[in-house]
Amino acid sequence: MTPFFPHDPVPKNNVMHTGSALLTNDVGLHARPSVKLTQLAKRFGAHVEFSLAKNGPWVDAKSPVKVMRFKAAKGETLHFRASGSDATEALAAIVALVERGFATDGDGSSQTPQV
Amino acid sequence: MANVGIVIVSHSPKIAEGAADMVRQMVGDSVPLAWTGGNPEGGLGTDVASIIEAIGRAWSDAGVAVLVDLGGAETNTEMAIDMLESGRREKVVVCEAPVVEGAVMAATEASGGATLDAVRRTAEELSPT
Numbered sequence: 001m002t003p004f005f006p007h008d009p010v011p012k013n014n015v016m017h018t019g020s021a022l023l024t025n026d027v028g029l030h031a032r033p034s035v036k037l038t039q040l041a042k043r044f045g046a047h048v049e050f051s052l053a054k055n056g057p058w059v060d061a062k063s064p065v066k067v068m069r070f071k072a073a074k075g076e077t078l079h080f081r082a083s084g085s086d087a088t089e090a091l092a093a094i095v096a097l098v099e100r101g102f103a104t105d106g107d108g109s110s111q112t113p114q115v
Numbered sequence: 116m117a118n119v120g121i122v123i124v125s126h127s128p129k130i131a132e133g134a135a136d137m138v139r140q141m142v143g144d145s146v147p148l149a150w151t152g153g154n155p156e157g158g159l160g161t162d163v164a165s166i167i168e169a170i171g172r173a174w175s176d177a178g179v180a181v182l183v184d185l186g187g188a189e190t191n192t193e194m195a196i197d198m199l200e201s202g203r204r205e206k207v208v209v210c211e212a213p214v215v216e217g218a219v220m221a222a223t224e225a226s227g228g229a230t231l232d233a234v235r236r237t238a239e240e241l242s243p244t
Contacts, residue, residue, distance in 0.1 A: 031219075038227075039143075042226075042227030042228070065237060065240040066240075068220065
C-alpha cells in the first residue's frame with residue numbers, strides 16, 4: 001500500500017530515500033532498542049521500513065509488534081528506506097539512533113541496559 | 116490530545132507492578148499508566164473497586180486500554196468498566212493480549228499518539244489468530 005500524504009505533492013511522494021547503519025550495541029535489536037526504534041519512527045510522518053538486506057523483505061518501523069519480532073544481532077547491518085515529506089529527516093534520526101547503540105539522545109549515558 | 120492510558124490488571128500484584136515497571140523503563144513517562152492486582156484480603160485475585168481506581172489514575176481523554184491476565188481479571192474489569200460514568204465507559208477497552216507483552220506493545224503504540232483503537236489492535240497483534 002502506498003501511503004498518502006495530503007500535504008505532499010504526489011511526485012515527491014514517490015521518491016524512496018535509503019540509509020543503513022551497523023548494529024554496534026551488544027544485544028542488537030532486542031526489546032528495549034526495538035521500542036526506541038518504533039517510538040522514533042512514529043515521530044515522523046514518513047513511511048519508514050527496514051530490513052537486514054538491501055532488497056528486503058521490509059518491515060514497518062512504526063509497528064511495535066513487527067519490530068519486536070524482528071531479530072537482528074550485533075554486527076548486522078540494518079537497511080532503511082523511507083518515503084514522504086520528512087523522509088530524509090526520519091532516516092537521519094533513525095540511522096543516528098542505531099549508530100549510537102540506541103542510547104537515548106542527550107541523556108549522557110552510552111550504556112543501554114541489556115534487555 | 117493526550118496519549119492513551121494503560122492499565123494492568125493481574126491476580127498477582129507483583130506481576131502487575133512488574134509489568135508496569137517494564138512499561139516505564141522501556142517506553143518512558145509519556146503514557147498514563149496504572150496497575151492493580153490482588154484481592155482486598157491481600158491474596159491473589161482482582162477487585163472491581165481497585166480496577167475502577169486504577170482506570171481513574173491512568174485516565175486520558177484519548178481513552179484507556181486495559182491488559183488483564185486470567186478469568187476473573189477480565190470479568191471484574193468488564194464489571195468495572197460498566198460501573199464507570201457515561202462518557203468515560205465508552206473510552207475504555209480490554210485488550211485480548213498477553214498482559215506483559217501486551218502492556219509494553221500497547222504503551223509503545225500509545226506513546227506515539229495513536230488512537231485507542233490502534234493501541235488495542237497493536238496489543239492484539241500478539242495473540243495467535
